[in-house]
Amino acid sequence: MIRMISAYFILTLFFTGLSEFSVPVVTYSSLKVEVSNLRNDKGDVIFLLYKKGASFPDKELRNSFKKETGVIKKDSAIAFFSNIPPGVYAVTVVHDENDDQSFNKGFLLPKEGIGFSNYQSIGLTNRPQFSRASFRISKDTCIHIKMIYMK
Template identity: 90%
Template sequence: MISAYFILTLFLTSLLESFVPVVADSSLKVEVSNLRNDKGDVIFLLYKEGASFPDKELRNSFKKETGVIKNDSAIAFFSNIPPGVYAVTVVHDENDDQILNRGLLLPKEGIGFSNYQSIGLTNRPQFSKASFRISKDTCIHVKMIYMK
């Protein structure tokens, strides 16, 4: 026989669970424009807090998407993103080799980071500066930077 205590506990537990908000995953739309040409594709990398950022080998991202260039612009959509702190890196992969080609020190291809308008010796990309919070569907624009 089921006790009244058990029934009451079950009832109260189910009642409380109905009031606990469910945090849904979100989506992120990343846009880039003013690409210097329509060659290749654009690699979009989404990094979680605590990840190796920036990632020279483009391997440590949480999610990766490739965008087709149309009219000097590209867009990527990331879905099923749990709430948290993230940063984005974008690479204009002009020769479609899936890496960021570099000269002696500087990238030969375009690169961009969330929240960055320029990069240099005194303005190196850091997760703390590039990061932003995702808790709902979000759209950001990343500026492409060409060093060469």
């Protein structure tokens, strides 16, 4: 009987002590990205979500944390990213007019529309950089990105 009480006491201490060392719960968020004023309804819109430290922008559209494709409806498209851990992120959007799943550019300028979080325009002196395009996600978030057409 004494052994049973001792075993019960030890088990109670063991499980009670573990609760003090519990692992913190990570809250995942979602991100809604909207673009509007697309110049036509050809193709799709590719939405790329990049984590801090990723190669950004990514000409091959391969190094993103998450990728979604949005269908164009009335000159707009929307993408939803879910299960995003808290952190710093940036978004690139490509209007893939010819549906080849790549970013097409001419000699220097993009042939298709492109957009970046926190950018209203781009140019030789205003090249996209992660530090400027980035924003923190710690709760459900919605952003709007301006599409930029060079020609």
